[in-house]
Amino acid sequence: MxxxxxxxxxxxxxxxxxxxxxxxxxxxxxxxxxxxxxxxxxxxxxxxxxxxxxxxxxxxxxxxxxxxxxxxxxxxxxxxxxxxxxxxxxxxxxxxxxxxxxxxxxxxxxxxxxxxxxxxxxxxxxxxxxxxxxxxxxxxxxxxxxxxxxxxxxxxxxxxxxxxxxxxxxxxxxxxxxxxxxxxxxxxxxxxxxxxxxxxxxxxxARAKLPMTPLPWLIGTIALFCMIPEGTVLDWSALYLRNELNASTEMSGFAFAAFSLTMAVCRFAGDFIRDRFGAVNTLRFCGVAAIIGLVMAGQSSSVTFALIGFAITGIGISNMVPIAFSAGGNIPGLAPGVGLSVVTTMGYSGILFAPSLIGFVAEHTSLSSVYTAIPALLIVVLALSRLARHADRASGH
CATH class of the missing domain: 1.20.1250.20 (MFS general substrate transporter like domains)
Incomplete structure (x- = not known):
């Protein structure tokens, strides 16, 4: 034996x-x-x-x-x-x-x-x-x-x-x-x-059969509200630094660069961090970090301070989406492909469509106001953070 x-x-x-x-x-x-x-x-x-x-x-x-x-x-x-x-x-x-x-x-x-x-x-x-x-x-x-x-x-x-x-x-x-x-x-x-x-x-x-239970849609909401800030940094941060903080052409690209640097480092460590502290605690820590970073960037009066804010935002956003995707693929009683398809579609719609709406808002306010207001979405993520426990089931497979 x-x-x-x-x-x-x-x-x-x-x-x-x-x-x-x-x-x-x-x-x-x-x-x-x-x-x-x-x-x-x-x-x-x-x-x-x-x-x-x-x-x-x-x-x-x-x-x-x-x-x-x-x-x-x-x-x-x-x-x-x-x-x-x-x-x-x-x-x-x-x-x-x-x-x-x-x-x-x-x-x-x-x-x-x-x-x-x-x-x-x-x-x-x-x-x-x-x-x-x-x-x-x-x-x-x-x-x-x-x-x-x-x-x-x-x-x-x-x-x-x-x-x-x-x-x-x-x-x-x-x-x-x-x-x-x-x-x-x-x-x-x-x-x-x-x-x-x-x-x-x-x-x-399998993907054609949409689930009727609320759980995948709620986890999809987490993915959606986590990817909206990512899309906003990608599409609007260079314009924000250039137009509202008077950054040079060379410096304008560093907003997304700072965000990507911290995100990359934290994603390489993401599996270890989640295994050590659990998906719920990791999501909560990341959510708080992202809120702090976005408010810093939005309220900044200098390019340097804004870059630090975007870097902290990268730390926060880094592992929120992978956790949401893992949770969506490990919902009890639901085929992984079905739950994951809902979560990924909702998430990607956030990064693809929400930044376009930012243009309508920025036209009447400012990008500074946008970056200050977006953390409200992450407060909703924190309220739903207990659902991230389903991501921990992945380690059991």
Missing amino acids: NEIAQTITSTAAPTPIVTRERVAVALLFFLNGLVIGAWAPKIPFFSQSLGLTELMLGVMIFVFGVGSLVLMPIAGMQIARYGSRRVVEITTILFIPTIVLVTLVDNLWTGAVAIFLFGGLTGAMDVAMNANAVEVERKMRRSIMSSCHAFWSLGGLCGAATGGFLIASIGVVGHVLLLAAVCLVLFLVARPMILSDAPHPSDEQ
């Missing part, structure tokens, strides 16, 4: 921490984050080149969100049909040129089409690389999702931190051409190592 037990244990033992497939999916997350991070300091130039008011920029960001929510479910259906490897390859190679496209547009309508494709292919690639990460987790029998999202944040940090300097040094067009070339190299390195997976047609059927 002992020999049989040892055999079973050895068979179920996790694979090495680093594998080719894990490196590949980490590179994909980094690539996506790099482009999105580089987009942050480009937003003021995009707005200026098209002559957009804050209200009109809000509409453009709304179009970005529409693109994502249109192409994300299409990507999901194609993953069910062909597997995540094929879809992630196609979406990545289509996604890379879109950052060039949004730079070259010179009128409102082509700008709208370009940002629709940019947002749509961002979302489609996001779905595909997350699906591939799940398959890598299954093969490795080891949790890697938190670190994958950490690599996304690391990419965002690199894109945002270098964007302002590169734009000032080689111009807007030179910056995106260099960015596209780097992304193409990253993709070509990752491609041979991407895990090939079988199609899962049953996943599509």
